[in-house]
Amino acid sequence: MAPEELFKLMRELRAAGLEMLGIYHSHPNGKNEPSRRDIELAYFPDVAYFIVSPAPAAPNPVRAFWIHGDSFTELQIEYRES
8 A cells, every 4th residue: 555545544443533554465475473574664653464375285375463663462353154
């Protein structure tokens, strides 16, 4: 997402009284864990970063992480059927 679009979206969220809880993207050709570039571009320390692997054999196709500074911690994702 272009920075100007992101800033516009953040203003709209705040104006609506909402907050961003997560950001997602995919790693189509690699592991779905934060790359060095993901860590460098993690500007929002209070959101979950979801990384999706479209690989058919991926054991965990959707993973989530907290990224703080130069490190990351994997979050547990719970799926609930309603």
